Amino acid sequence: MKVTSNAFIPVAQVALLDHEMRRSVHEGTTTAYQKRLIGMFQSGEEHGEAMRQQAAQAKRRALSRLPQLLEQAEANLTANGAHVLWAEDGDEANRLVLEIARRHGAQSVVKSKSMVSEEIGLNHALEGQGIEVIETDLGEYIIQLAHETPSHIVAPVIHKSLASIRDLFIQQLEMPPTDDAGVMARFARQVLRAKFIAADMGITGGNFVIAETRTVCLVTNEGNGRLVTSLPRIHIAIVGIEKIVETLADYATLTQILPRSATGQSLAVYTHMYNGPRRSGETDGPEEMYVIFVDNGRSEIYGTKYAEVLTCIRCGACMNACPVYRSTGGHAYGWVYPGPVGAVLTPLLNGLENARPLPHASSLCGACKQVCPVDIDLPRMLLDLRDDLFQQGHAEGIWKWGLKLWALGNQSPLLFELGGRAARTLTGGRAPRKLPGPLRGWSKFRDFPPFAKKSFRQQWRERRGT
Amino acid sequence: MTLPKREDPQGKRVSLFVTCLVDMLYPATGWAVVDILEYLNVQVDFPPNQTCCGQPGFNAGHRADARQVAIQFLKAFKDAQVIVTPSGSCAAMVRHEYPDLFAEDPLWGAEAARVAAITWEITEFIVDGLGITDLHLRLPARNVFAFHDACHGLRMLGLGRAARALLGSTENAVVGELAESDVCCGFGGLFSVKMADVSGAMLERKISQIEACPAETIVCGDASCLMHINGGLSRQASSKSVRHIAEILAAGLPDKTK
Numbered sequence: 001m002k003v004t005s006n007a008f009i010p011v012a013q014v015a016l017l018d019h020e021m022r023r024s025v026h027e028g029t030t031t032a033y034q035k036r037l038i039g040m041f042q043s044g045e046e047h048g049e050a051m052r053q054q055a056a057q058a059k060r061r062a063l064s065r066l067p068q069l070l071e072q073a074e075a076n077l078t079a080n081g082a083h084v085l086w087a088e089d090g091d092e093a094n095r096l097v098l099e100i101a102r103r104h105g106a107q108s109v110v111k112s113k114s115m116v117s118e119e120i121g122l123n124h125a126l127e128g129q130g131i132e133v134i135e136t137d138l139g140e141y142i143i144q145l146a147h148e149t150p151s152h153i154v155a156p157v158i159h160k161s162l163a164s165i166r167d168l169f170i171q172q173l174e175m176p177p178t179d180d181a182g183v184m185a186r187f188a189r190q191v192l193r194a195k196f197i198a199a200d201m202g203i204t205g206g207n208f209v210i211a212e213t214r215t216v217c218l219v220t221n222e223g224n225g226r227l228v229t230s231l232p233r234i235h236i237a238i239v240g241i242e243k244i245v246e247t248l249a250d251y252a253t254l255t256q257i258l259p260r261s262a263t264g265q266s267l268a269v270y271t272h273m274y275n276g277p278r279r280s281g282e283t284d285g286p287e288e289m290y291v292i293f294v295d296n297g298r299s300e301i302y303g304t305k306y307a308e309v310l311t312c313i314r315c316g317a318c319m320n321a322c323p324v325y326r327s328t329g330g331h332a333y334g335w336v337y338p339g340p341v342g343a344v345l346t347p348l349l350n351g352l353e354n355a356r357p358l359p360h361a362s363s364l365c366g367a368c369k370q371v372c373p374v375d376i377d378l379p380r381m382l383l384d385l386r387d388d389l390f391q392q393g394h395a396e397g398i399w400k401w402g403l404k405l406w407a408l409g410n411q412s413p414l415l416f417e418l419g420g421r422a423a424r425t426l427t428g429g430r431a432p433r434k435l436p437g438p439l440r441g442w443s444k445f446r447d448f449p450p451f452a453k454k455s456f457r458q459q460w461r462e463r464r465g466t
Numbered sequence: 467m468t469l470p471k472r473e474d475p476q477g478k479r480v481s482l483f484v485t486c487l488v489d490m491l492y493p494a495t496g497w498a499v500v501d502i503l504e505y506l507n508v509q510v511d512f513p514p515n516q517t518c519c520g521q522p523g524f525n526a527g528h529r530a531d532a533r534q535v536a537i538q539f540l541k542a543f544k545d546a547q548v549i550v551t552p553s554g555s556c557a558a559m560v561r562h563e564y565p566d567l568f569a570e571d572p573l574w575g576a577e578a579a580r581v582a583a584i585t586w587e588i589t590e591f592i593v594d595g596l597g598i599t600d601l602h603l604r605l606p607a608r609n610v611f612a613f614h615d616a617c618h619g620l621r622m623l624g625l626g627r628a629a630r631a632l633l634g635s636t637e638n639a640v641v642g643e644l645a646e647s648d649v650c651c652g653f654g655g656l657f658s659v660k661m662a663d664v665s666g667a668m669l670e671r672k673i674s675q676i677e678a679c680p681a682e683t684i685v686c687g688d689a690s691c692l693m694h695i696n697g698g699l700s701r702q703a704s705s706k707s708v709r710h711i712a713e714i715l716a717a718g719l720p721d722k723t724k
Binding site: 389431444 | 512515520525649654658659
């Protein structure tokens with residue numbers, strides 16, 4: 001997927017004018033946020049916090065042994081009859097999928113939700129070779145019909161209103177008019193059912209891969225994942241290399257915290273665990289199963305101060321909690337992963353120069369870290385990325401010199417005091433109507449207070465001496 | 467990251483770090499802190515060479531500039547036994563960031579670690595440092611308050627409980643709840659000007675919650691959020707305002723002139 005993150009500010013400005021979108025995003029995120037609070041802390045605050053720390057430890061332990069665990073998973077999956085393939089980048093992953101499709105004569109593909117497939121632009125690559133691809137997660141299906149991209153990693157249509165989805169179904173699928181969300185979902189389900197039956201190949205992501213038990217794990221709420229992996233002849237799971245966990249016990253922790261963090265559910269409606277293709281004597285399951293481990297920039301984060309971002313389990317809680325995301329929605333972030341984790345991942349996976357505004361798209365309020373199920377220090381990473389931006393010469397001149405001046409003024413108590421006095425004189429002791437230069441954005445929404453007639457330090461000297 | 471451990475500050479002289487915003491814009495907040503501490507028989511001094519903690523530059527990613535400003539802080543407070551400040555955000559800068567900022571600095575590393583371990587936000591100093599949860603204050607008139615929890619104080623220092631205890635035990639103070647009191651007001655330092663529209667949208671949400679809240683006065687422990695929210699309320703010609711916790715508490719002190 002093309003990266004347009006450098007346009008964050010103008011795109012966000014436009015998004016802020018879209019009141020219908022903002023209403024939908026605000027309602028969706030705050031509802032999920034509230035449900036998470038209930039789900040995470042249903043056995044008390046201490047229990048929820050302990051679960052977070054246990055989950056963080058499980059993912060960090062897996063990260064520290066990532067190379068070994070990947071090899072272990074490969075050996076075990078292969079022993080079970082699955083084919084394990086490795087893709088260094090998106091192009092290679094797409095090529096591998098196309099080769100598999102060609103080998104098995106696949107003409108139609110059904111997919112369950114997968115963010116890594118968005119990352120590598122898989123649908124585009126398949127359609128370019130004349131292969132039909134149908135997204136079967138309801139949200140993703142809506143996105144596909146609307147020719148849009150997901151704006152949230154768990155709730156891809158969080159930016160859309162029910163009415164706009166209704167209109168889309170009427171126009172594109174000739175749905176009989178209805179405003180009932182349940183009726184609309186049932187209608188889409190009937191359309192999709194035929195696609196499942198006709199498909200040659202099913203493509204999924206994978207939420208976790210358990211090294212110990214050679215298992216690809218998938219959670220869904222709609223059951224589409226089960227149909228995608230059982231009806232077509234071929235199943236391909238495309239998985240980021242960071243999805244590996246060490247043991248079944250670790251998985252047990254993570255599969256509880258993922259849905260709690262995402263939607264407040266104690267467990268997802270469907271939990272799938274795949275060990276390999278259909279074995280002889282079994283009546284269902286795919287004839288062939290492929291697991292493609294995708295790197296696509298991840299190993300370059302491994303070993304840096306940002307490595308912990310690879311423990312992200314893609315729950316979307318940081319988006320739901322983030323007041324910036326709540327205001328702008330996800331599209332402004334300009335790539336696959338929006339919100340706080342997107343503001344960290346996008347520059348790391350695509351180059352800082354291609355996502356310059358994102359590390360600054362945060363008030364550093366810390367809500368993302370607070371809700372993160374694996375306790376990733378996202379505010380710290382945003383700060384470090386800001387430092388990197390500066391070090392690599394991406395700081396705008398006005399701020400570079402402005403902050404130099406600020407630092408100079410603050411290194412001398414005399415200059416500091418004179419600066420304050422100058423500001424008061426310039427504003428005539430009144431509230432300044434407009435702040436100057438790079439500070440002018442302030443005055444668009446807020447008044448600035450008047451400078452005090454006498455600063456605290458002046459008053460202290462007068463009343464108390466030095 | 468765990469915060470540096472602090473020693474018992476009882477009986478020690480307090481050096482006031484008034485912060486740059488309070489110094490230039492809200493000196494009354496500084497005097498409120500002085501009045502409360504002196505009411506508690508704490509000896510207060512004001513190191514005259516203090517300026518800013520360096521957070522604006524640090525948060526913008528201009529660390530070399532921030533370090534220069536932080537060095538000025540270290541110099542100004544070199545004789546301090548205990549540092550108290552009316553800002554959770556500036557206290558978090560000193561407690562959280564200074565040790566990291568000077569981690570590999572042979573000259574200032576030890577001093578940075580020292581100030582990180584003697585710095586308190588005013589309400590946590592009173593409650594956790596001095597062990598006082600009731601200041602026996604009485605406001606001149608009944609007023610309904612609600613807290614806005616400033617982000618850095620809340621999430622980096624765990625503030626909130628101390629200020630609520632102190633105001634809750636004050637006569638004539640009724641403490642209500644502000645919806646989404648723990649959601650950022652959109653200030654974020656230079657974020658408010660670099661991404662003014664996004665910040666403005668966050669402020670708009672905060673103001674609508676304040677307008678819907680029964681409290682007349684919103685209480686906050688940081689001059690920065692206070693300046694930001696009041697700036698928005700003033701622009702909307704609202705009858706409501708945000709006031710600093712220290713000023714509200716100080717209004718309940720026994721009248722010194724009597």
